[in-house]
Amino acid sequence: MPTAPSPSQPDVGGAIATARGLVKTYGKGTTAVHALAGVDVDFARGEFTAIMGPSGSGKSTLMHCMAGLDTPTAGTVVVDGLTVSSMNQRNLTKLRRTQLGFIFQSFNLVPTLTAAENITLPLDIARKPVDTAHFDAVVAAVGLADRLKHRPSELSGGQQQRVACARALVSKPSIVFADEPTGNLDSVSSREVLSFLRASVDDLGQSVVMVTHDPVSASYAHRVLFLADGAIVAEITDPTPDAILEVLGSLNRKAAA
Ligand SMILES: Nc1ncnc2c1ncn2[C@@H]1O[C@H](COP(=O)(O)OP(=O)(O)OP(=O)(O)O)[C@@H](O)[C@H]1O
Numbered sequence: 001m002p003t004a005p006s007p008s009q010p011d012v013g014g015a016i017a018t019a020r021g022l023v024k025t026y027g028k029g030t031t032a033v034h035a036l037a038g039v040d041v042d043f044a045r046g047e048f049t050a051i052m053g054p055s056g057s058g059k060s061t062l063m064h065c066m067a068g069l070d071t072p073t074a075g076t077v078v079v080d081g082l083t084v085s086s087m088n089q090r091n092l093t094k095l096r097r098t099q100l101g102f103i104f105q106s107f108n109l110v111p112t113l114t115a116a117e118n119i120t121l122p123l124d125i126a127r128k129p130v131d132t133a134h135f136d137a138v139v140a141a142v143g144l145a146d147r148l149k150h151r152p153s154e155l156s157g158g159q160q161q162r163v164a165c166a167r168a169l170v171s172k173p174s175i176v177f178a179d180e181p182t183g184n185l186d187s188v189s190s191r192e193v194l195s196f197l198r199a200s201v202d203d204l205g206q207s208v209v210m211v212t213h214d215p216v217s218a219s220y221a222h223r224v225l226f227l228a229d230g231a232i233v234a235e236i237t238d239p240t241p242d243a244i245l246e247v248l249g250s251l252n253r254k255a256a257a
Contacts, residue, residue, distance in 0.1 A: 101168030158189025
């Protein structure tokens, strides 16, 4: 008879990233904050997952622990078969450079480099060759072919974030983590970036995890996870903005009761 995987040995079969029993506590004693209170989660390979929840519910902490940017207090994180939660700093740095893609709210481009140089920067730092066919495909997908020689100050916010998206994808990472990627963008630029993220999953087979406060942004994902008080309390698949708002409303009503 098949047995269920034990919590300490995640079944990573269809998942690109998993967490089991993930706990993150900041501080000690009476001032301790339980940012993650024992999260079990699987992020499916080739899927776009959004993480939502009220301010302070643990969204960023979950993403940072998954990406090896923060160390969990307890529990296991596995990304593409590698146990991130027990890696030393040297291996974490290597993992982040070679296997993870990051997109932040604030773009984080190097002002003195051109768009093309910004896009290939992670590969250059890792001393990995640029796959020019993949570079061209990613640049075409974000619509930046005629902007490659421009510096960030010569690009709009939306174009800068599209450079950041291309930079995150050019190394063919196992997974892309996006933290409020449209937080600084107008609605037209937001739609472009979100459509591109969705297309990177549907057309290029990328796996994307995105933290967002915005129900419309989250509706571009295949699946939305809802966090409250450091725990996953709900999830929906093939979300619409209305369905997301309904879940958020019921969580807010529970929190107020
Ligand atoms: N470095 C830290 N030191 C102490 N407490 C922290 C630290 N980082 C986060 N926390 C606390 O952990 C809890 C979860 O924070 P986190 O940033 O993960 O929430 P969030 O859902 O991403 O919030 P927001 O939507 O406001 O960005 C909060 O109570 C926060 O104050």
